[in-house]
Amino acid sequence: MSERKTPIIADKILFVCALTLAVFGIVMQYSASSYIALQQTGDEFFYVKKQALSLVVALVAAFGASRLSSGLLKKISPVLLAVSLVLLALVFVPGLGVEKYGATRWLNLGFTTFQPSELAKFALMIFIAARLSEKSCARFRDMVAILAATLAVCALIMLEPNMSITVCVGLCVLLMLFVGGCGLRQFAVMAIPVVVAVPLLIFAEPYRLKRLLAFVDPWASPLGEGYQLIQSYYALGSGGWFGVGLFNSRQKYMFLPFAESDFIFSIVGEELGLIGCIFVISLFCIFVWRGIVVAIRAENRFQTYVAAGVSIVVAVQALLNIAVVTGSVPPTGLPMPFVSSGGSSLVVFAAATGLLEGIARNSQIKRSFHKMY
Numbered sequence: 188m189s190e191r192k193t194p195i196i197a198d199k200i201l202f203v204c205a206l207t208l209a210v211f212g213i214v215m216q217y218s219a220s221s222y223i224a225l226q227q228t229g230d231e232f233f234y235v236k237k238q239a240l241s242l243v244v245a246l247v248a249a250f251g252a253s254r255l256s257s258g259l260l261k262k263i264s265p266v267l268l269a270v271s272l273v274l275l276a277l278v279f280v281p282g283l284g285v286e287k288y289g290a291t292r293w294l295n296l297g298f299t300t301f302q303p304s305e306l307a308k309f310a311l312m313i314f315i316a317a318r319l320s321e322k323s324c325a326r327f328r329d330m331v332a333i334l335a336a337t338l339a340v341c342a343l344i345m346l347e348p349n350m351s352i353t354v355c356v357g358l359c360v361l362l363m364l365f366v367g368g369c370g371l372r373q374f375a376v377m378a379i380p381v382v383v384a385v386p387l388l389i390f391a392e393p394y395r396l397k398r399l400l401a402f403v404d405p406w407a408s409p410l411g412e413g414y415q416l417i418q419s420y421y422a423l424g425s426g427g428w429f430g431v432g433l434f435n436s437r438q439k440y441m442f443l444p445f446a447e448s449d450f451i452f453s454i455v456g457e458e459l460g461l462i463g464c465i466f467v468i469s470l471f472c473i474f475v476w477r478g479i480v481v482a483i484r485a486e487n488r489f490q491t492y493v494a495a496g497v498s499i500v501v502a503v504q505a506l507l508n509i510a511v512v513t514g515s516v517p518p519t520g521l522p523m524p525f526v527s528s529g530g531s532s533l534v535v536f537a538a539a540t541g542l543l544e545g546i547a548r549n550s551q552i553k554r555s556f557h558k559m560y
Contacts, residue, residue, distance in 0.1 A: 195250075195253075196544060197253075197544050197545075197547035197548035197551055198477055198480075198481060198543065198544060200473065201474060201477040201478065201481070201540065201543060201544065202544060204470050204471075204473050204477065205249075205525060205536075205537065207470060208467070208470050208471070208474075208524070208525035208526055209242055209245065209525045209526075209533060209537070210242075211467070211470075211526065212238070212451070212523075212525055212526035212527065212528075212533075213235055213238050213239060213242065214433075215447075215451055215454055215455055215458075215526065216234055216235055216238055216447045216451065216527075216528050217231075217232065217234075217235045217434075218433065218434045218436055218439065218454060218458060219439050219446040219447040219451055219454045219528075220233075220234040220235070220439075220446070220447035220528065221235075221439075222439055222440050222441070223439070223441060223447075226441075234447055234528055237528075238528055238529075238530065238533065240530075241529075241530030241533045241534060242533060244530070245533045245534045245536075245537030245538075246537065248534050248535075248537050248538040248541065249537040249538055249540055249541035249544070250541060251538070251541065252538040252540075252542050252544075252545065253541040253542070253544040253545040253548065254545065255541075255542070255545060257487070257489060257490050257493070257545070257546065257549065260313065260489075260493070260542070261316075261317045261320070261489050264313045264314045264316070264317040265314060265317075267310045267314070268310045268311060268313075268314040268336060270310070271303060271306050271310040271311070271340070272307070272339055272340065272343065274294065274301075274303035274306065274307070275303045275304065275307055275340070275343035275344065276343060277294055277303070278291050278292060278293065278294055278303060278347065279291060279346070282295070283295055285300050290347050290348055290349060291347055292304060292347045292349055293531075300531075301531050302529070302531040302532070304344050304347070304349060304352045305529075305531045305532050305535040305536075306531075306535055307340050307343075307344070307356075308352070308355070308356055308359065308500055308535075309496070309497065309500060309535060309538075309539050311336060311337065311340050311356065311359075311360070312359065312363065312493070312496030312497065312499070312500060313493055313496065314336055315333050315336070315360065315363050315364075315367075315492070315496065316363075316489055316492030316495075316496050317489060317492075318332055318333055319333075319363070319366075319367040319488070319492045320487070320488040320489035320491075320492055323368045324364050324367045324369045324373070327373060327376075330364065330369070330373070333360070333364070334377075337356070337357070337360045340356060341353045341356055341357060344356065349520070350519065351507070351519035351520050351521040352521065354507070354519075355503055355504055357381070358503050358507075359496070359500050359503050361374070361377075362499045362503070363492070363495065363496055363499060366492070366495050366499075367492070397411070397412040398412055398517050398518050398519070399517050400412070401416060401517075401518065402416070402514065402516070402517035402518060405417050405420075405514070412518075414444075415443065415444050415445075415450070416514055416518050418438055418442050418443040418444075418453075419443060419450055419453040419513075419514070420514065421438060421443075422436070422443060422450075422453040422454060422456060423453055423456040423457065423512070423513065425437070425457055426456040426457040426458065426459070426460040426461065426463075426464075427460050427461070428460045428461050428462060429459070429460040429461075429462055430456070430457060430458045430459040430460035430462070430463055431457060431458055432458060433458050433459065434458065435458060436454050436457045436458050437457070438453065438454065438457055439454060445520070447527070447528040448527045448528045448529060449511070449520050449521060449523075449527065450512055451523060451526055451527050451528070452464070452467070452509055452512045452523055452526075453512050455467055456512075467526070468509070471501065471502070471505045471524075474498075475498050475501060475502045477543075478494055478495075478497060478498030478501070478543055479494075479495070479498055481494045481498075481543050481546050481547045481550070482494035482495045482498065482546075484547070484550040485546050485549075485550055486549055486550050490546045490549065490550075493542060494542075494543055494546050497539045497540070497542060497543055498543075500524075500539070501524050501536070501539075504521060504522075504523075505523060507521050508521050508522065508523040508524075508527075524536050525537075
């Protein structure tokens with residue numbers, strides 16, 4: 188009996204969700220950025236061309252990651268984390284780091300820029316997956332390496348400064364520890380320094396306190412810190428059920444800042460209405476569901492935790508982005524996975540999706556082998 192070949196795309200639903208979000212993102216980025224791109228560069232397709240090129244690179248990255256051996260990935264997980272930490276530190280080197288909007292979060296690669304924090308999120312998840320596959324986190328001494336790695340990543344990201352990504356990483360780590368068997372007592376003890384640190388970090392930077400006050404009452408500073416959230420409300424509110432029509436956004440005419448990146452969900456709501464928002468949320472829900480299925484069917488503990496980690500990052504970041512745009516949490520800069528403008532984010536999330544596809548394919552091969560014999 189000949190062995191049945193497994194397809195290149197092991198989980199078609201997962202792949203279609205990711206690709207649909209990425210292509211949909213390019214369409215929405217054109218709508219959100221065409222006017223400002225025309226004003227700044229004379230080319231309304233300027234940002235869309237960059238994102239389309241990033242999508243090509245992302246597909247290559249996804250294919251390469253899907254072929255990566257889980258054994259090799261586990262072996263190099265500490266190296267991957269170390270490289271991420273070095274890249275995070277390099278953004279502070281003059282000439283290498285690129286400062287935008289008062290933060291130094293990007294590396295200048297000459298032909299483009301790269302945001303190391305995007306890679307660091309998944310590198311940390313893979314490192315944690317490797318540790319959890321060897322030891323549970325039922326005791327504090329088993330979590331020392333995980334907590335030390337998390338502290339190092341979060342500290343470097345906070346220095347950029349980038350509190351939004353720091354919060355995202357922290358939440359993802361907590362969920363990974365929960366999946367790994369961390370008890371309520373450990374969570375309670377870890378919550379103490381977090382509860383103390385968050386207010387200190389907010390008061391340490393005046394702009395964070397202003398953002399918090401703007402979240403409580405954005406109309407108290409309609410032309411200041413509350414401006415962006417108010418414009419997001421206008422966009423979502425004017426969309427209604429079915430929206431004002433694709434490419435017909437009014438907020439994109441330089442009313443809503445970062446419409447093509449952090450607040451692209453507002454443009455989705457304005458142009459495609461509640462139905463469009465439900466469509467995007469549904470794609471993320473299906474993606475996370477398939478990620479959980481991949482984790483459950485994985486052939487070993489490491490692959491299970493990697494699949495869980497990728498699913499957690501996608502779920503947490505998408506949820507936080509939507510929460511910010513809808514005014515459910517204080518405003519902060521966090522892109523929507525696959526959809527927001529940003530080559531670094533798209534390529535890294537695509538590579539993470541490739542890891543899920545590779546795990547799914549391995550589990551299919553194992554099931555096929557058992558059926559044959």
